[in-house]
Amino acid sequence: MTRRLASLSLAVFLLPVFAGEPVALFDGKTFEGWEGNTGSVWRIEEGALTAGSLEKKQEKNDFLATTKEYGDFELTLKWRLEGSEGFVNGGVQFRSKRIPDHHEVIGYQADLGAGYDGALYDESRRKKMLAQPSKEVLATCQKPVGEWNEYRIRAEGPRIQLWLNGVQTVDYTETEPGIETRGMIAVQIHGNATSVVQYKDLVIREL
Template sequence: MTPFGSLFPVKVVRVTLVAVLGCCLPSPPVRGQDTGIQDQASSSQVKLFDGKTLQGFNGDEAWFRVQDGVIIAGSLEKPIPHNYFLCTDKTYSDFELTVEAKLVGQGNNAGVQFRTKRIPNDTEVIGYQADIGFVNQSTPCWGALYDESRRRKFLDESPQKAMKALKRGDWNQLKVIAKGDHIQIFLNGVQTVDYVEQDPKIEREGVIALQVHSGPPLEAHYRNLQLRILED
């Protein structure tokens, strides 16, 4: 039998190994990809919504229901008298959250709260919000970072990027990545927020909540909620 080495000269073996190893090594990230700070940590997935019930959430059942795998907040039959929030029973700190949302009706605002807490004896909550909707019916606040009931202002926003990324009247995906002081928000894969919290008094943990805003008849639809806990 011919020795193995005589069939594969040294130079050929080296080239082959390099080629094989090159195929196995991970490729560097492509510039512009939706790669957030979640790449810096391991993660574990949490099931927030079972697609059938509101188990694991708390809120006014008069304003929240489940239909065909979708959480529907609000009503098309009457005005919304207050802001209403459907909150998770558990609190979360560092995570990647994705959710698809759509607005139906005359109203034009809702949002996804995170690192949030309820205000006692009130329908309101306090905390960060990944905003959904429009300002003055024209300028999108989709994908903006708003501070609900606290500083009461937008902390970061990109209305021009949001306008290009938005699928008006259709489902849109929001992704929120919160890790320590750093918060990123993506709208349909386009980054609209890159914010670093400077105030040490602001809480870094809280519930996740789905909002329907007060005003004209409106339904805010939410589906495909996915949560990954980010760990060091």
């Protein structure tokens, strides 16, 4: 009996570990596990999901999304953004949905670029900034344009936390009823800008 109880206890203890193993969302070579405009907008360069050009303007927002949905998770990734004119911006969507027959998605976005690094935005739903770091906090974690940055995004129940380059920039608790708690993850290039955005090393751990 004691041996059986010990074995059961060990199994219960190990279950969350196996259930929450880190998984790479992007293999650095193919679009396996992703869907979107892979022929006209998104491409793979230097092992990164890449969109945009420094010679030609991106006319409208575009999103490359995972084929799988996620609820509670912790996601880490690296991103890089540079541009010459317009609203040079991107973002990482989560708990999001595509709008049918439209180029937009709705859901939470870890914003980046155009002065919004480290901020949490509600894309195409409430269309407002939900939380953002102070200038003082941002000054401790922003990198020069063109350098790789790292995002850590944690969504657990109503609580959402963001870290930019190791510094926490957002700790937000959702209070509005009816907001989706599960959805796809997507990366964005913002429209109306001449810019290039890249994302790589996307690793998720479900909670």
